[in-house]
Amino acid sequence: MEDVAREAGVARVTVSRALSHPDKVSPATRAAVRAAIERLGYVPNLTAGSLASKRSRIIGAIVPTLCNSWFADAMDGLAETLGAAGYQLMLGQSGYHVDQEAGLVDAFLGRKVDGLVLTGVVHAPSVRERLRRLRLPVVEIWDLTDDPIDTVVGFSNILIGEAVAGYLLQCGHRQIGFIGAEEVRSDKRMQGLRQRLTAEGLGVTAATPITPPSTIEDGARSLAELLALNPQLQAVFCSNDTLGVGALFECHRRGLRVPQDMAVVGFSDLAIAAACVPALTTVRVQSRELGCRAAQVLLQRLNGAATAEVPHPEVIDLGFQIIERESA
Amino acid sequence: MEDVAREAGVARVTVSRALSHPDKVSPATRAAVRAAIERLGYVPNLTAGSLASKRSRIIGAIVPTLCNSWFADAMDGLAETLGAAGYQLMLGQSGYHVDQEAGLVDAFLGRKVDGLVLTGVVHAPSVRERLRRLRLPVVEIWDLTDDPIDTVVGFSNILIGEAVAGYLLQCGHRQIGFIGAEEVRSDKRMQGLRQRLTAEGLGVTAATPITPPSTIEDGARSLAELLALNPQLQAVFCSNDTLGVGALFECHRRGLRVPQDMAVVGFSDLAIAAACVPALTTVRVQSRELGCRAAQVLLQRLNGAATAEVPHPEVIDLGFQIIERESA
DNA sequence: ATGAAAGCGCTAACAC
C-alpha cells in the first residue's frame, strides 16, 4: 500500500480511502490511485483491514452436514447472496452435535465474523448466552421458535408433523407410523404428528431413530421394523425423502401396493421424490430461498447498525407445502 | 490478552506462547495462563494473529455451485478434514464462470488464505499465473491435467467418456448419443466418448448443451431432441444423473423399453440413480473422498513448508467406476 | 523459560 501511495503521489490513507470510501476522494486522485494499483498489481490485505476496522465482512455458517442437499442448497443461496454484497462465507459442519457446533462458534468468533448462521434453534447454553451478549447478528434457520437468539427464518417442524398427520387422516388412514432420524428437528416433526394423532385418539408406531446420515437402506429396514411392530400399519411419515424412498423400496419388495396397502410421505422434496416410482408425496420447504433470506436479514442488520437502527428478535416463517404425488 | 497476562502474572508474549507453542512454556505457567483464560473467558483474536504470523489457517475453496450434491459432498469431506486439523473453510461459488472464479480467487488472496481448492483445471490465465508465482498451495479437483497449477486430484473426464463408449459398444450399440451440460468437464466426457466412437468409425449425436443447473426436464427434453435428430438412436450417455433420470422418463413416456430400445448411462452415481426405475447405470466418482484427499494434500503442503520441503506438481488420479444397473 | 521491543498492513480519528 505504501508503494501504491508513492506511485500515485499521495499518502497511504488516501489509497485506503480511494478503496473503501471512493466518494471521499477527488475523482482525479481516485483515478491516479486506481492506475497505480493496476500498475503494481496491488492486492489489499483484508486481514489487516479487518483488524483495524473491526469489520471482517465474513459470515460464519454452521450446518450439520453438506452431504444433505437441503442444507447444501441453503448454503448455496446464502453464499450467493452474501457474495453479491461483498461478504465471504466461512462454513463449518456440526455433525448434528451441539458441542461441535459450540466449538465452531468459538472458532468463528475468534475470527471475528460479522454475523452467524446456525442450523436449528437448539444450541449449547453457552452459545446462546455468548451470542446474545455480544449482540452479534445471528440467524437461526431450518426451524422456528418464540425465543430466537436474534432472528430465526425457517418453518415449523411441529406444524409440518401436524399437517402430515392431517393429510394422512384425511386419506382415511388410522394406523400411522413414523421413521425418523436421531436429530432434534426430526423429533419435532414426529411430535407434531403424534399431537395431531393423539387428538384423534390414535397412536403412532415409531421406528428406531436413524443415526445420520440416512440411507435408502435405513428407510427400508425401518419400514420392516414398523411392520413387525404393527402389521396393521396403513401409512408412514418419513422424516426425509431418502428414508421415504427406502420405505417405498421395502413396500415394493413385500408386494405391498402403494398407496393402497401402504401410504408413504417424505420430507424435503428432493429430486428423487419426483423421480422414483411411485412418485413420493412429500413436504417441500424452500431450502435455497431460506439461505437467501438469511443472508438478506444479516445484510440488513449489518447496514442497519450503521444507521443506528437497533433491530429486535424476529421470527420469519417461510412455511412449507405438502406436495401430493402418487405415494399417499 | 493484556488482561489474561496480568491475571496470570506474566507477560503478553507468554500468554501467546502458552496458546500457540505450549511446549515452549513451563507447565506451571501454562496452567496459570489456562486458568486465567478460563476465568476471564478470553477468546483470542485470530485475525490479529493471522496478521502478525502471516498464517491464517483458512483454506479457500471454489466450486461451481453447492446445489449439485457431488460438489457439496466434496466440500463436506474437505471441511471435515480441514476442521479436524484446525483449519477453516472459506467457500465461494463460481457459477461455472472462470471470471467469477477469478474474482473469488482475488478475494481469497486478499484474505490471505493459506491454500486454495479450485474446481477443474481451466481457469483465467491471470489466475494460473498469479497462483504459480505466489507458490500458494493449490489443489485443483474434479479433473486431471498434465500441467496443474500445483497439485490436481481427480479423475480423467476424457477417460470416463471413452470408458462409457467402450461399455456401450460392448453392449452392442452403434447409434450413440450424448446429453451434456454447457460446461468444460462435461465437454471432456463428450470428447472422450467421441474419440472412442470415431475410432470405431462411428459418430455421436449430441443434444444442445444444457445451461446449468441441469434438471430432470432438461434430460427429458434433450432425449426428445436426440430422437428427432436420429430416430435410430440406441443408447445415450448423460453427463449427469439428473439428466439421465430425465432421459429415462422420456423413454417411459414414449413407451421405449430400457435398455432394449434405449440404453441410458448417467454420471456421478447420485442416490437417485439407484432409486429410479429402471435403476440407472452410471459412472461413480468418489466425491467426498476427493474433498478429503484435497485437504490432506493441502495439509501436507502446509506442514511440508515448515520442514523446508519443496513439493512439486503432482497428479493424483482417484479413478472412476462404471456401476452397471438396469438401464444399460 | 520468560520478557521487551518492534512490527504485521491497514483504518479512524483528528487536524490542515
Add this chain to the structure above:
DNA sequence: GTGTTAGCGCTTTCAT
C-alpha cells in the same frame, strides 16, 4: 480533499 498520528491484537525477533 488530504495528510498526520495512533493504534487494532497479536507474533515475532532478540535479549535476558
